[in-house]
Amino acid sequence: MLLERINSPEDLRSLTHAELDDLATEIREFIVDAVNACGSGHLGSNLGAVELTIALHRVFESPRDILLWDTGHQAYVHKILTGRRDSFTTLRQEGGLSGYPSRSESPHDWIENSHASTVLSYAHGLATAQQSEHGDGRRVVAVIGDGSMTGGMAYEGLNNLGHSGRDCIIVLNDNGRSYAPTVSRLGESLNKVRSNPTYVRETTRMERFLRRVPLVGRFLNRGFNATRTAAREFWTEPVTFFEQLGLFYSGPFDGHDVRELERAFRNASEIGGPQVVHVVTQKGRGYAPAENDSVKHLHDVGGVKPGSYTAAFTEALIKAGENHPELVAITAAMPDSTGLLPFAERFPDRMIDVGIAEQHAVTSAAGMAMGGLLPVFAVYSTFLTRAIDQVNLDVALHGQKVIFCLDRAGITGDDGASHHGVLDMVLLSKVPGMTVLAPSSYQELQAMLHDAVELADGPVAIRWPKTAARNVHADEVGVGFRARRWREGDDVCILAVGKMLEAALAAADELAAEGRSVTVWDARAVTPVDLDMIADAARHRLVLTVEDGYRDGGAGALFAEHVAAHVDEADVPMPSVSVLGVPTRFIAQAKPDAILAELGLDATGIAAEVRRRS
Ligand SMILES: Cc1ncc(C[n+]2csc(CCOP(=O)(O)OP(=O)(O)O)c2C)c(N)n1
Numbered sequence: 018m019l020l021e022r023i024n025s026p027e028d029l030r031s032l033t034h035a036e037l038d039d040l041a042t043e044i045r046e047f048i049v050d051a052v053n054a055c056g057s058g059h060l061g062s063n064l065g066a067v068e069l070t071i072a073l074h075r076v077f078e079s080p081r082d083i084l085l086w087d088t089g090h091q092a093y094v095h096k097i098l099t100g101r102r103d104s105f106t107t108l109r110q111e112g113g114l115s116g117y118p119s120r121s122e123s124p125h126d127w128i129e130n131s132h133a134s135t136v137l138s139y140a141h142g143l144a145t146a147q148q149s150e151h152g153d154g155r156r157v158v159a160v161i162g163d164g165s166m167t168g169g170m171a172y173e174g175l176n177n178l179g180h181s182g183r184d185c186i187i188v189l190n191d192n193g194r195s196y197a198p199t200v201s202r203l204g205e206s207l208n209k210v211r212s213n214p215t216y217v218r219e220t221t222r223m224e225r226f227l228r229r230v231p232l233v234g235r236f237l238n239r240g241f242n243a244t245r246t247a248a249r250e251f252w253t254e255p256v257t258f259f260e261q262l263g264l265f266y267s268g269p270f271d272g273h274d275v276r277e278l279e280r281a282f283r284n285a286s287e288i289g290g291p292q293v294v295h296v297v298t299q300k301g302r303g304y305a306p307a308e309n310d311s312v313k314h315l316h317d318v319g320g321v322k323p324g325s326y327t328a329a330f331t332e333a334l335i336k337a338g339e340n341h342p343e344l345v346a347i348t349a350a351m352p353d354s355t356g357l358l359p360f361a362e363r364f365p366d367r368m369i370d371v372g373i374a375e376q377h378a379v380t381s382a383a384g385m386a387m388g389g390l391l392p393v394f395a396v397y398s399t400f401l402t403r404a405i406d407q408v409n410l411d412v413a414l415h416g417q418k419v420i421f422c423l424d425r426a427g428i429t430g431d432d433g434a435s436h437h438g439v440l441d442m443v444l445l446s447k448v449p450g451m452t453v454l455a456p457s458s459y460q461e462l463q464a465m466l467h468d469a470v471e472l473a474d475g476p477v478a479i480r481w482p483k484t485a486a487r488n489v490h491a492d493e494v495g496v497g498f499r500a501r502r503w504r505e506g507d508d509v510c511i512l513a514v515g516k517m518l519e520a521a522l523a524a525a526d527e528l529a530a531e532g533r534s535v536t537v538w539d540a541r542a543v544t545p546v547d548l549d550m551i552a553d554a555a556r557h558r559l560v561l562t563v564e565d566g567y568r569d570g571g572a573g574a575l576f577a578e579h580v581a582a583h584v585d586e587a588d589v590p591m592p593s594v595s596v597l598g599v600p601t602r603f604i605a606q607a608k609p610d611a612i613l614a615e616l617g618l619d620a621t622g623i624a625a626e627v628r629r630r631s
């Protein structure tokens with residue numbers, strides 16, 4: 018087994034290319050076993066990045082050279098080759114290996130944020146530092162997928178790198194897919210470009226030398242520009258999009274040929290300045306289930322689970338779509354895991370994939386609403402945070418009815434700190450005119466989507482967790498955006514937000530067994546706050562809000578403000594007020610229920626908080 022001999026990138030440099038091909042096979046088998054054992058993870062992306070990562074670590078000397086990964090979900094091979102092979106049995110487990118690069122795991126890792134399209138900005142920053150007096154001659158290499166290239170930040174980084182001329186090698190890993198096929202024509206046009214890297218490199222180098230010749234250089238400038246323009250018109254490949262921005266383009270190269278990749282990376286390293294090395298890879302390469310099943314296996318071994326909140330959303334959206342031909346669904350490159358695929362099958366022209374471009378999605382939705390459509394943007398909670406400005410000023414300032422359906426709200430677990438959806442209530446409850454809803458069951462989600470479509474006259478956000486949904490009877494579902502009381506007592510009042518209702522009711526049973534009289538409300542809406550719920554809560558000795566979002570500035574803080582206002586107005590005694598929520602800190606990966614329990618956001622924790630406050 019060759020893989021057992023690889024404990025650092027240096028060990029790669031003694032292998033022949035035939036051995037490297039064998040090593041790639043072993044790495045693929047290793048990844049498939051690890052992801053299947055872990056039960057979740059990014060199979061397709063990593064199977065497609067095997068040869069690419071081997072070649073990068075043979076040409077560049079990480080960690081001295083800086084190797085950056087956009088999103089980081091495709092960095093398993095990087096981790097395996099940098100000494101973490103034996104820890105892969107702990108992938109995405111509590112206290113184990115992160116599913117993304119992790120600075121605490123290795124000096125080879127730089128970017129921990131799993132949000133896409135950031136790498137070129139990091140690269141510009143690091144290249145700027147390297148070219149300052151603080152630089153120490155390290156090369157900056159950034160790997161970005163074709164999907165992540167569709168994010169706005171990627172263009173901002175490209176523009177700045179091209180304009181600044183910084184030394185930086187961008188490896189565009191083009192496999193034609195995000196989750197779904199990538200929404201971009203860039204890949205198609207680049208595939209028409211057949212640069213002969215040697216020819217282009219030599220002429221470019223010669224040109225650059227001659228242009229600098231004193232006196233004659235400026236005449237040569239004009240001559241070269243005229244020649245190149247003519248040549249491009251009639252002979253060679255068009256100036257690529259990247260070269261228009263000031264970056265040198267080479268490729269496309271076979272992303273599964275280590276020799277070719279090594280040559281391309283060495284060329285780019287010699288040429289200097291901002292470079293794009295375009296490599297074409299196959300997502301899921303070498304593993305039939307990933308190659309053939311683009312929903313279940315190609316991106317991550319996810320898929321929408323029956324009985325989940327996502328499944329409830331899918332059903333309700335199709336029903337709303339049947340009743341409202343103006344309703345359109347928007348995704349930011351994730352139609353499958355947000356539950357939009359059945360809607361797209363039912364209404365092929367009414368599901369719009371904008372690429373990994375959440376900010377654009379939100380403002381485009383505002384435009385759609387202005388044009389008479391009813392846009393529903395299905396997005397993970399954590400990914401909407403990068404578009405809060407657009408939500409606030411492009412949608413809410415204009416009073417546009419856009420329905421934001423936020424999946425993976427609350428504690429998501431396996432994907433770690435950059436995936437928990439814990440900022441949504443804090444941020445969205447501060448957007449004027451925004452209705453923020455949190456369903457506590459499968460049926461509540463469907464009722465809320467229905468009422469958002471039928472009743473709202475402005476923006477609505479509905480947020481739900483990545484878990485199986487509780488099921489309730491039709492007469493146990495609220496109406497409109499009002500709160501719903503589940504249990505009446507007179508000593509303690511628990512205001513539960515979303516999925517926390519189940520734990521609150523269980524805690525109330527536990528407390529009742531001790532003789533405590535507990536009221537439980539399903540808040541249902543974070544904003545607007547239901548004043549009847551507040552008035553009822555204010556008559557208790559203790560008001561405890563339980564939410565799976567940041568406590569600071571969240572739903573509980575808002576409810577506490579309204580209790581105080583009510584007490585002032587009604588001139589009644591102020592109850593004791595408490596909030597159980599997520600502390601404002603980054604939370605590493607673990608199973609969601611384990612994290613919630615550790616935070617006291619389960620029945621035991623809620624009951625303990627009531628006892629503590631009694
Ligand atoms: C801002 C943001 N939106 C959505 C996602 C979810 N996501 C993770 S990976 C991915 C697809 C990335 O495609 P690409 O960059 O082409 O990489 P590949 O998996 O094809 O190698 C998406 C949409 C994310 N990580 N960040």
Ligand SMILES: CC(=O)[C@@H](O)[C@H](O)COP(=O)(O)O
Pocket residue numbers: 088090131316317319354425429432483
């Ligand atoms: C890397 C990324 O952002 C997503 O692919 C993330 O892994 C989503 O995971 P789930 O869809 O399993 O919640």
Ligand SMILES: [Mg+2]
Pocket residue numbers: 162163164165190191192193194195199
């Ligand atoms: Mg891709």
